[in-house]
Amino acid sequence: MAGQADHIMIIGAGAAGLMAARELGRAGKRVTILEARDRCGGRIAPLSADEFGYRADGGAEFVHGEAPVTRGLLGEAGLSLAPVNGARWTVRNGTFARDEMPERNTDAFYRVLSELTSDMTVTALLDRYFAGPDFASLRQSVVRTVMGYDAADPDRASVLALRDEWMHPGRGELGRIVGGYGALIDFLLAECREHGADIRLQSSVIGIETTDDGVLIRCAEGSSHRADAAILAVPLPLLQEIALPRPMRDKVTAAAQIGFGNVIKLLLRFESRWWTGIKAADLSDLLFVLSDVAVPVWWTQRPTEHAVLTGWLAGPPTSSAAQLDESQLIETGLGSLAQIFGLSLPQLKAELVAARAINWGNDPFSRGAYSYATLATRRAQAELASWDGGAILLSGEALYQGRDMGTVEAALSSGLDTARMLLGD
Numbered sequence: 001m002a003g004q005a006d007h008i009m010i011i012g013a014g015a016a017g018l019m020a021a022r023e024l025g026r027a028g029k030r031v032t033i034l035e036a037r038d039r040c041g042g043r044i045a046p047l048s049a050d051e052f053g054y055r056a057d058g059g060a061e062f063v064h065g066e067a068p069v070t071r072g073l074l075g076e077a078g079l080s081l082a083p084v085n086g087a088r089w090t091v092r093n094g095t096f097a098r099d100e101m102p103e104r105n106t107d108a109f110y111r112v113l114s115e116l117t118s119d120m121t122v123t124a125l126l127d128r129y130f131a132g133p134d135f136a137s138l139r140q141s142v143v144r145t146v147m148g149y150d151a152a153d154p155d156r157a158s159v160l161a162l163r164d165e166w167m168h169p170g171r172g173e174l175g176r177i178v179g180g181y182g183a184l185i186d187f188l189l190a191e192c193r194e195h196g197a198d199i200r201l202q203s204s205v206i207g208i209e210t211t212d213d214g215v216l217i218r219c220a221e222g223s224s225h226r227a228d229a230a231i232l233a234v235p236l237p238l239l240q241e242i243a244l245p246r247p248m249r250d251k252v253t254a255a256a257q258i259g260f261g262n263v264i265k266l267l268l269r270f271e272s273r274w275w276t277g278i279k280a281a282d283l284s285d286l287l288f289v290l291s292d293v294a295v296p297v298w299w300t301q302r303p304t305e306h307a308v309l310t311g312w313l314a315g316p317p318t319s320s321a322a323q324l325d326e327s328q329l330i331e332t333g334l335g336s337l338a339q340i341f342g343l344s345l346p347q348l349k350a351e352l353v354a355a356r357a358i359n360w361g362n363d364p365f366s367r368g369a370y371s372y373a374t375l376a377t378r379r380a381q382a383e384l385a386s387w388d389g390g391a392i393l394l395s396g397e398a399l400y401q402g403r404d405m406g407t408v409e410a411a412l413s414s415g416l417d418t419a420r421m422l423l424g425d
């Protein structure tokens, strides 16, 4: 019975795996962590402070809303959360508009949402209730949010799950950890080490077998490891790539019912915050700018003064850029900025100090950015997160069944829940 397990192997040193490891270590369990990359953190991916002037985040960046587990951990770590402020601007054909006015059909949209009793996809909702030409701009705005914010496919995304997210007060509140998400990972890692965890980097697991007394885990580089139980805390798409015993293999087929979207994130550091001086509008308060160009969303580091713009392309449109390498993505990003701000490419390039572009769909240990709910997701999550007392448990952001899907909060909560389940708490 794995509940009495003494030695636990955790596969994946992202937020979920590290959180589970810390909890188990604190309870006196022997913990080994196998991580495929040469670093911990997974989709929390700090970039070099030398390059960007601060520890920029190539993956998760914001703390959304209440996030109780994240905030609790920040408190323990003595880390602070800085509120993000500034204005959201929309640009069309070179004209900037401060996005203060709500879309005129917003009330009708929320009324329909609040009265909805059965689930449907976002596309089905828009087709059924908002089909006419009067609603064209509402439809565009909803689709843009679903793809841009949730990285989701409107043809698959569940309206009831999104309603929870959209109608929850405080959802839009954003904060950034001072020192970046990397500081939170540093803290978790130090805690894991303090409780004796053995962390093995560059250990890519390719198969897990159950044995009479636990599990046998094989890694791509040839090593194998025995333990009493294993927690598989890898991103959802990776579950399909690891050879598992038959019952577990059947169980993980449920993962197909959970949406998993992609994001391409670009970080461009410039000599100065040139956007505050452009003629088209007074953008001194610019936080987000939304547009219709190839990389449509950009944000600044307000309230700090780092001269960095972050570009964001998410959801199904990322497939059109799947073949582009990093330098081509950076070129595309600069082209988008040139269009948005009415500047020439050489002008922008002359200002550029450092640039990174990460297509998370092409990352072999992530294969996408984060999960979203389809009509069948809640049932699939319950199935995947459940435990029959066997030697393999699953964990990770995609298995979290609360409102904050696709976040670090989801990963930390899932890791904690999995460890507590194993401990019988």
Ligand SMILES: Cc1cc2nc3c(=O)[nH]c(=O)nc-3n(C[C@H](O)[C@H](O)[C@H](O)COP(=O)(O)OP(=O)(O)OC[C@H]3O[C@@H](n4cnc5c(N)ncnc54)[C@H](O)[C@@H]3O)c2cc1C
Pocket: 011, 012, 013, 014, 015, 016, 017, 034, 035, 036, 037, 040, 041, 042, 043, 044, 058, 059, 060, 061, 062, 063, 064, 203, 204, 205, 206, 233, 234, 235, 238, 242, 263, 265, 360, 365, 366, 368, 369, 370, 395, 396, 397, 398, 406, 407, 408, 409, 410, 411
């Ligand atoms: C671009 C981007 C922006 C985001 N922005 C935000 C944000 O602003 N706020 C927010 O809250 N969330 C954000 N997220 C989501 C957040 O990063 C994730 O939900 C969270 O970090 C997932 O943690 P996890 O532990 O479940 O998975 P991961 O962090 O992916 O950890 C899984 C680990 O498993 C490892 N692994 C994979 N395969 C193997 C294998 N075969 N053997 C061994 N190890 C393996 C991986 O290398 C990884 O380290 C963002 C994500 C992305 C990609």
